[in-house]
Amino acid sequence: MSPLLALAFERPAWLVLALCAALPWFLPRRLRDRVQGALRSLAVLALALALAGPWSLTGGARAHRVVIVDRSASVSEAALGRLDARVAALRRAMPSGDRVVLLELGAPREDGPAAAFDARRFVPPATGLGLALQLAAMEVPRGAPGSVVLASDGRSPDPAWSEAVTALVERGIPVEVLPLAARDGTRLVGVRLEDCVRPGLTTRLEAEVEARDARVALVLEGPGGELGRSAPAVVRGRRTLTLDFEPPAPGFHDLVLRLEASGGEPPRADAGARRLCLAVQEPLSVLYLGGRVRDGAKTLAGVLGQGFAVDSPGTGGDGFALAGHDLVMLDDLPEAELPRELQAGIADAVAERGLGLVMSGGQASFGPGGWSRSPLEKLLPVELVQKEEKKDPSTALAIIIDTSGSMSGNRIVLAKEVARLALRRLLPHDKVGIVEFYGTKRWAAPLQSAANSIAIQRALNRLDAGGGTILYPAVEEAYFGLRNVQTRYKHILILTDGGVETGDYETLLRRISQENICVSTVLVGPGRHSEFLVELADWGRGRYYHAPDRFNLCEILLKQPSSSRLPAWRPGAHQCESRGGRGFWGSVDPEALPPLEGYVETRPRPGALDLLRTRGDGHPVLSTWSYGLGRVTALTTEPVGPATTSWRAADGYGAFLGRILAKSADGRRFPFAVELERRADRLLLRARRLAGTAVPRARLLGAGDEATPLPLVERAPGLWVGSRPLGLAAAAHVVVDTDAPADGSYRAALPAATDAWPEAQVATGQGLDLVALATLSGGAVLPAEPAADYRPRTGGGSRPVAVVRLEPLFCLLALLCFVAELAWRRRPSRSMEDLVG
Numbered sequence: 001m002s003p004l005l006a007l008a009f010e011r012p013a014w015l016v017l018a019l020c021a022a023l024p025w026f027l028p029r030r031l032r033d034r035v036q037g038a039l040r041s042l043a044v045l046a047l048a049l050a051l052a053g054p055w056s057l058t059g060g061a062r063a064h065r066v067v068i069v070d071r072s073a074s075v076s077e078a079a080l081g082r083l084d085a086r087v088a089a090l091r092r093a094m095p096s097g098d099r100v101v102l103l104e105l106g107a108p109r110e111d112g113p114a115a116a117f118d119a120r121r122f123v124p125p126a127t128g129l130g131l132a133l134q135l136a137a138m139e140v141p142r143g144a145p146g147s148v149v150l151a152s153d154g155r156s157p158d159p160a161w162s163e164a165v166t167a168l169v170e171r172g173i174p175v176e177v178l179p180l181a182a183r184d185g186t187r188l189v190g191v192r193l194e195d196c197v198r199p200g201l202t203t204r205l206e207a208e209v210e211a212r213d214a215r216v217a218l219v220l221e222g223p224g225g226e227l228g229r230s231a232p233a234v235v236r237g238r239r240t241l242t243l244d245f246e247p248p249a250p251g252f253h254d255l256v257l258r259l260e261a262s263g264g265e266p267p268r269a270d271a272g273a274r275r276l277c278l279a280v281q282e283p284l285s286v287l288y289l290g291g292r293v294r295d296g297a298k299t300l301a302g303v304l305g306q307g308f309a310v311d312s313p314g315t316g317g318d319g320f321a322l323a324g325h326d327l328v329m330l331d332d333l334p335e336a337e338l339p340r341e342l343q344a345g346i347a348d349a350v351a352e353r354g355l356g357l358v359m360s361g362g363q364a365s366f367g368p369g370g371w372s373r374s375p376l377e378k379l380l381p382v383e384l385v386q387k388e389e390k391k392d393p394s395t396a397l398a399i400i401i402d403t404s405g406s407m408s409g410n411r412i413v414l415a416k417e418v419a420r421l422a423l424r425r426l427l428p429h430d431k432v433g434i435v436e437f438y439g440t441k442r443w444a445a446p447l448q449s450a451a452n453s454i455a456i457q458r459a460l461n462r463l464d465a466g467g468g469t470i471l472y473p474a475v476e477e478a479y480f481g482l483r484n485v486q487t488r489y490k491h492i493l494i495l496t497d498g499g500v501e502t503g504d505y506e507t508l509l510r511r512i513s514q515e516n517i518c519v520s521t522v523l524v525g526p527g528r529h530s531e532f533l534v535e536l537a538d539w540g541r542g543r544y545y546h547a548p549d550r551f552n553l554c555e556i557l558l559k560q561p562s563s564s565r566l567p568a569w570r571p572g573a574h575q576c577e578s579r580g581g582r583g584f585w586g587s588v589d590p591e592a593l594p595p596l597e598g599y600v601e602t603r604p605r606p607g608a609l610d611l612l613r614t615r616g617d618g619h620p621v622l623s624t625w626s627y628g629l630g631r632v633t634a635l636t637t638e639p640v641g642p643a644t645t646s647w648r649a650a651d652g653y654g655a656f657l658g659r660i661l662a663k664s665a666d667g668r669r670f671p672f673a674v675e676l677e678r679r680a681d682r683l684l685l686r687a688r689r690l691a692g693t694a695v696p697r698a699r700l701l702g703a704g705d706e707a708t709p710l711p712l713v714e715r716a717p718g719l720w721v722g723s724r725p726l727g728l729a730a731a732a733h734v735v736v737d738t739d740a741p742a743d744g745s746y747r748a749a750l751p752a753a754t755d756a757w758p759e760a761q762v763a764t765g766q767g768l769d770l771v772a773l774a775t776l777s778g779g780a781v782l783p784a785e786p787a788a789d790y791r792p793r794t795g796g797g798s799r800p801v802a803v804v805r806l807e808p809l810f811c812l813l814a815l816l817c818f819v820a821e822l823a824w825r826r827r828p829s830r831s832m833e834d835l836v837g
Contacts, residue, residue, distance in 0.1 A: 007055075009052040009055075014051035018048040018049070020048070024036075024037050024040035036821055036824055036825055039818075050807050054806040055807075063794050064098070064144055065101070065146055065147050065792065066136040066147075067101070070106070070151060070180060073271075074759045074762060075181070086178065090790075090792075099119075101121060102117040104120070104121070105123045105125060105129070121135060124728060124753075125157075128156035129768055130158050133150075137171070140171075140796055145796050150175055150176070150177045150770070154770045155768075175773055176781075176793060182764075184212065185271065186265055186267040187271035188272060189761050191206070193205055197278060198247065198250075198284060199247050199280055200247075200658065202586065204242055204243070204586050205245065206242050207241050210235070211236070212265065214262065215262045215263050216260070220243055221255065222248060224248065227255070228243050232262075242587070244587040254278075255275070256275055268760065271761055277755070278749065280747070282744060283306060284309070284327060285311065286300075286304075287312075289312070290331040291331070291337055291369075322346065322355060325668075330359045331365070331640070334364045334370055335371045355630050356632075357379060358633045358660070360639050362637060366634075367568045367601075368600065371384060382603060383603040385568055394489070395426065395490070398447070400435045400474045401435070402415065402437060402471070403464060403466065404438050404467050405467060408465035412465045416460055417550065418495055418524065423457075432447070433445055441473045469496070475492065479512050482517055483515065489518070489558065490518065491520065491558050496524065505535075519541070520542035521534070521542070529546075568600050568602075574614045576590065576593065576621050578611065584659075588652065590622075592650070594647065596646075596647065597643045597644070598637060599636045605625070608623045609624050611624060621637060630668065631664050631667045639657055670745070671691050672736060676748050678750060678756075681726060684722075685710060685712070686720070687719070687720040687722075689720075694739060696712055697736065698722055699734070731749065732750035735748075
């Protein structure tokens with residue numbers, strides 16, 4: 001045996017007992033026999049060293065080899081039947097002087113070739129090939145030569161084999177692989193659930209299924225019976241199947257997902273079913289502020305179901321609080337009924353604390369509700385449209401033009417220009433006529449539609465000056481002509497140079513004005529102010545104008561156009577089309593709803609997600625966007641009002657509306673992102689702060705909901721970590737909350753290792769690549785049948801070593817010292833020998 005290369009202790013704390021080696025010299029009394037004291041001290045010292053578990057590395061001629069045998073559920077029956085003979089042949093091919101350890105992955109067996117090995121180890125199947133390779137590396141001491149033989153199908157529930165493979169490659173230990181055939185047939189190979197599951201909200205489960213050619217359906221069962229069933233689908237190879245279900249009440253629930261297959265190979269019990277641990281959160285808290293719809297909160301709660309807690313405290317008064325609510329819903333509420341300070345508080349909570357906001361409603365919401373210039377208007381993902389209709393009322397105009405001799409020359413030209421300017425102000429629905437007076441009166445153009453512009457212009461062009469000035473009959477003629485016309489405004493326009501006869505104009509014009517006919521006058525040509533024309537305009541409740549030359553023509557005001565707001569509410573049957581992806585809608589199909597019976601017309605803002613709009617007009621019915629930390633959604637119809645009567649009668653409306661509210665409340669999440677992880681036999685919890693300044697607290701629930709605190713330590717700013725032992729067969733139910741009650745709590749679940757990592761449900765192609773492992777480590781791929789010239793490879797070191805445990809040696813030394821001290825103490829004294837002699 002070579003000298004010691006190293007000395008170490010497994011339990012070094014026991015070395016403290018070596019201090020007791022000095023006690024025999026002083027207790028119970030001082031010894032005078034030095035030999036007896038030395039033997040007692042040596043016995044105590046040897047016992048302390050034995051309890052410390054000493055071991056050493058010594059030089060030797062043996063190599064260290066490990067054979068890993070995979071007997072897990074994923075290996076086929078045929079491969080397992082020939083495995084023992086193949087392992088025995090491998091053992092016989094290894095040098096007799098080498099130390100060979102058998103590592104069995106799976107349930108322990110009494111039979112088999114274990115007797116031919118120097119040691120035997122067992123690895124639980126739930127831990128996978130990663131732990132088996134790590135233990136194999138530990139069986140080969142550093143600096144010693146060795147090798148690993150892996151007989152496996154490569155499928156492992158735990159893919160954490162990278163560290164073990166890296167350690168073997170770095171040390172130069174070759175891994176020779178013996179590929180085993182894996183089980184096939186119909187089986188589950190993956191399950192995915194949504195992160196945050198709430199009661200009453202439709203939740204989608206996705207499962208990866210592998211089958212050769214089978215018709216497969218998913219069935220989800222809970223403690224109370226079947227929760228959901230998917231439609232059967234034909235699976236050839238790998239396919240993703242979906243199942244929609246409504247989770248049970250808040251809490252932790254043990255569920256079973258199983259396959260029902262017809263045709264092909266039926267699924268085995270360990271491959272066609274998986275146990276799931278479902279953590280269901282508390283219902284979403286909705287603050288409902290309604291207006292026009294009576295009992296809106298009660299109706300909304302009935303539509304949504306148990307997934308939402310609807311609270312409707314009113315809109316005013318003391319005690320109004322947003323804390324503790326996940327979502328605020330303003331339904332058919334006019335802006336005047338919600339105080340501005342409350343609006344500002346909602347806007348701040350949405351931007352800073354992630355509160356969700358949904359505005360919905362009809363004739364008392366959005367633009368019709370007066371929200372155009374409110375503090376919440378800028379938060380909405382839609383622009384509030386309030387169209388205005390310009391009203392240009394109809395007018396009947398009678399133009400009286402003086403064509404007497406005094407109007408000759410430039411005056412008649414100016415009169416025609418002023419008349420043309422007046423005609424330009426008329427619209428096709430107006431009426432116009434031209435009366436000329438030149439000693440008598442006549443209709444140059446009878447009253448007719450202003451759309452006949454060509455005929456009217458021709459009549460105007462034919463006018464020429466000549467004759468006397470007699471105005472009174474012309475005014476009467478225009479008056480009689482306008483009396484029979486049905487228009488909103490009636491106007492008489494007199495164009496003259498002011499040189500007219502006298503008469504009882506005041507009586508005539510006052511009678512005309514009493515019948516809502518306006519009379520205006522225009523003084524044409526240069527000259528002084530005409531007091532007569534001013535009086536005519538005053539009696540006729542019109543205006544007086546002066547057109548001295550072609551550069552100073554007057555604009556005649558005949559009517560005052562007005563405008564009025566058009567109603568933004570669009571009644572009638574409106575079919576909607578979906579624009580959003582499946583990420584927002586999940587399992588809900590919004591296009592399956594019947595036509596909508598009314599909505600408020602709006603426009604989507606740039607950057608908003610237009611999820612639902614009317615077909616044809618393209619007006620948004622459902623738009624959403626992120627605002628600060630929260631999400632704001634606009635539903636431009638009445639969710640519980642008359643406009644959605646057809647929707648509420650259809651199947652799936654509750655899931656449709658619940659999906660909208662749930663997605664709008666996404667920003668108001670628990671202030672920590674919670675992750676659970678299993679590391680060997682320990683539970684690891686990480687809580688990363690998303691917002692606020694709260695400190696997390698965690699409890700681990702046991703049987704009967706008995707809570708055990710799980711201490712958390714802040715390892716980095718905003719990151720808390722906690723850990724405690726957890727058996728492989730135990731599931732973890734964890735509740736995390738904060739010191740602020742308004743934050744609520746979060747439930748997280750981690751299934752047992754045997755439930756989370758079923759060996760038989762590892763997908764094809766996701767296992768350990770055995771050929772790549774052999775190539776990377778310098779090993780080889782062994783044939784299925786033993787080869788006569790097989791010689792195991794060796795690597796990892798050039799200095800053979802052996803591990804020698806010194807604990808038995810020191811125990812024997814302590815026993816010998818104790819016997820020697822006892823014999824020395826009982827020996828005959830010298831004085832007695834002299835007396836006998």
